[in-house]
Amino acid sequence: MASTPLGEDNYPEPILSAGRGAAGLWRVLLLGVLLIAAAVVFVVFGHAIPAELVMTFVGLLAVSGVFFLFGLAAGLFRFAGGEERRTISNAMVDSLPFGVVIADREGKIAYVNQNYGNLPGALTNGVPVGVPRLFAGYSDASEAIYRLSRAAKDGRSAIEDIRVIGGLGGAQADANRAFFYRVAVRPLPETDEGRRALVAWSVEDITRDQESNETAFRDLQRAIDYLDHSPSGFFSADAQGQIQYLNSTLADWLGYDLAEFNVGQLRLSDIVRGDGASLLMRGRGDGEIRTEIIDIDLVRRNGTALPVRLLHRAARLADGELGETRTQVLDMSSAPDTEEELRAAEVRFSRFFNDTPFAIATLDAEGRIVRTNAPFGRIFRWSGEAKTLELQPLQDLIGEGSRDKLVRALADATAQRSEVEPVDAVLSVEGDHAVRLYISASEVSAGSPEQVNVYALDMTDQRKLEAQFAQSQKMQAVGQLAGGVAHDFNNLLTAIIGFSDLLLLKHKPGDPSFSELMQIKQNANRAAGLTRQLLAFSRRQTLRPQVLELPLIVDDLTVLLKRMIGEKNQLSVEHGRNIWPVRADVVQLEQVIINLVVNARDAMPSGGAITIRTANISEDESANLKFEGMVPADYVLIDVQDTGTGMSPEVLAKIFEPFFTTKELGKGTGLGLSTVYGIVKQTEGFIYPVSTVGVGTTFKIFLPRYVPTAEESSAKAAAAAAPARDLTGHERILLVEDEESVRAFSARALRATGYEVLEAEGGEEAIEVLEDHDYQVDLIISDVVMPEMDGPTMLKSIRHKMPDLKIIFVSGYAEESVRRDIEDDQSVDFLPKPYSLDQINSKVKEVLSRVGKAN
DSSP states (O other): OOOOOOOTTSOOOOSSOOOOSHHHHHHHHHHHHHHHHHHHHHHHHTTTSOHHHHHHHHHHHHHHHHHHHHHHHHTSOOOOSSSOOOOHHHHHHHHSSSEEEEEETTOOEEEEOHHHHTSTTSEETTEEOOHHHHTTTOGGGHHHHHHHHHHHHHTOOEEEEEEEETOGGGOSSOTTOEEEEEEEEEEOOOOSTTSOOEEEEEEEEOHHHHHHHHHHHHHHHHHHHHHHTSSSEEEEEOTTSBEEEEOHHHHHHHTOOGGGOOTTSSBHHHHBOTTHHHHHTOOOTTOOOOEEEEEEEEEOTTSOEEEEEEEEEOOBOTTSOBOOOEEEEEEOSOOOOSHHHHHHHHHHHHHHHHSOSSEEEEEOTTSBEEEEOHHHHHHHTOOSOOSSSSOOBGGGGBOHHHHHHHHHHHHHHHTTOSOOOOEEEEBSSSSOOEEEEEEEEOOSOTTOSOOEEEEEEEOHHHHHHHHHHHHHHHHHHHHHHHHHHHHHHHHHHHHHHHHHHHHHHHSOTTSTTHHHHHHHHHHHHHHHHHHHHHHHHTTOOOOOOEEEOHHHHHHHHHHHHHHHHOTTEEEEEEEOSSOOOEEEOHHHHHHHHHHHHHHHHHTOTTOEEEEEEEEEEOHHHHHHOOOTTOOOSOEEEEEEEEOSOOOOHHHHTTTTSTTOOOSOTTSOOSOHHHHHHHHHHHTTOEEEEEEETTTEEEEEEEEEOOOOOHHHHHHHHHHHHSOOOOOOOOOEEEEEOSSHHHHHHHHHHHHHTTOEEEEESSHHHHHHHHHHTTTOOSEEEEESSOSSSOHHHHHHHHTTTOTTOOEEEEESSOHHHHHTTOSOOTTEEEEESSOOHHHHHHHHHHHHHHHHHHO
8 A cells, every 4th residue: 555645735635646746747738638639630520530430439538537447446556647756754654663644733634654554443445544533432542642632733742652452443353452552743843834734643553562561570570579578588788788678578577668668768777786787798808709697686667676597698899899788587586376375465565555654646647646545545635536537636635836846747757757856745735734755657567547656755744843943943042142141130130139138127117218128129020020031932931830720810910901902902801610720930821911912902903802711621622622732631721812813824833933023113022922932831831823814813822730749738738837937047058159249148148047158159169168168068059050160060079078968059040951950959959040038048948957857
């Protein structure tokens, strides 16, 4: 079958057509001239020509015409003025081993070659059809043909592989067999102006090549499958220690997802514990390939060890470089042999999984919770009930401030990043609950919804301890300053109060100087109250606890409190029934109540109501309260409630910090609530603020219930029945005090009652005085804090000389803090500063009387 060239008018022609060209044109014209000449001859000389001759000539012409028509239709010959012209380009297209169609961009055919005509369905009644029409009846080809047609119209190149069941035209022997055709289209360069843009379509049967490729691919897949699912592991590494291949068995053992493994993603150091990587990379120096047997531990993805035996090969190449290794891996870990052992292992794992002190959850690729252990619900306050049928995202349980960091960490884990930074977050539930999240990719098989593992540690207590530690450091620093000032001030007040008492002994109430002396003493006592506030702030004040009835204390303060809060505020007091007694310092307790009421007044600038309540709280009731750090026990509750502006959670977290205040500059020191906190804590109580912005604040103070012992009850009764004691004496007393004014007052007070008093300015001088008097003293009264040698050090140095010595330590600090600095405090008594004349004489008489009884 001959190919068809292009017509001069650029329109497609039938697959068979007459040749065109200059020689052919002249031949046609010459034949026409001859026929016209014959017609003229017959017209001019028709009367002279016999009728038989004319009829014979016409018959010959008719027979010849019919013969040529049948010849053309049968394809026996074609019109050509000479030999058929075939260009080099036609010859090249005709010689291609696949079908070619030249057409314009609209699909009108201009040229086809023989191989295209041989395709089943390429000709319809001897006329070629376009490539889109050739594949029009096959649904599998519709999308590909559409894309090719669009490319042809746009003048672009495109290629598609099309699968046709049964082949083109359905002429194949196996109707169920898949045949493959590679169809391409590309634009042809435009050579003549005025011609339509043309494209070349090609259709190639690639069924045999495709089947060969599929066969080779199946063989390769089968070989890989054999290696992947062999009962032993296998891996290969290059000279740089990068894993080039590992089979599915080894990937499962190590906990890696083979579908996500990329060449070079892992190194030998990632899967071999310790220095095993260097052991596997050393090879042999002589270049010989030899199999080595190595017993070693591999590292699973979760960090656990996998004991294995390696059949390892590594060799040097001809140029001395290390070649790729080939290593077979045998699992040497013990495995359960029976179904019972498997069930027991499941039980053990379940116990371990649910009894861990931290929360575990598995998430899908979207970060939604798939599975959790038992502690997860407790730590995250999560019931596991989703509001919809969908899984709940973990980030919904995390506070907004940490969600972005959590999302990034989950993305890193899903992307199999080697290290994912832990995420510190606060839970979105009510309360300050903090967690630390450790995130890693899951080790389950591909396709499982569990893609990410999350391990959460409850950091709430640790965060609170850190905050309390920071707070305690602040309090300690400020408290040391306050305590030092208070200590020196107490020495001055001791002297002022003491000498006032001495003067009052000489000036009776009728004396004109008596009132002035009383003013001096009263103001000194007020100053002593200020020092107690400083020491209460640092929790080092000297408490004088006594058994108190709280309703009586509150009622006594009511008149003063009403005067303090003003007329626009209302004060109400509500007492519970049969309020238990407490043991506290009455002055300090009154200071607590006054400070809280003043704060309540300042929180109500437009006026409001303040309520003070007292109530008993039993041990069972206190156990049900959700206050942090409070130990269940019997307490007496003091509530101070206001209807003020309230406080935000941020302010509540700082109200007990020193120097923190919400008041304007110059209207608050920031020490009021710090002092209150210190007094309550030193009384072994608890204080908790409860506040709502716009509603008000309630301070709840829990003081331990006081239950007197039998000895205390009998001692109290005996003291009430005993007559007034004689405070005079004659014993020898050594007075050790570095403050001269305090020492002078104390010495005069003791001498006035008949005692022999020896004086010393410090510990070293006191030892010299004792040596001069051969250690013959009945009592030592010593300050605790002194330069060079303090009181406890002096006591330690003389204890072996005077084992039965009785000593009274005086200090402006609390008795408990003093006794902590004394190794043996069983025979030590304590007198707090500032003290009066009566107090020092009473204490000395009490101690010496006890000594006398002992002797």
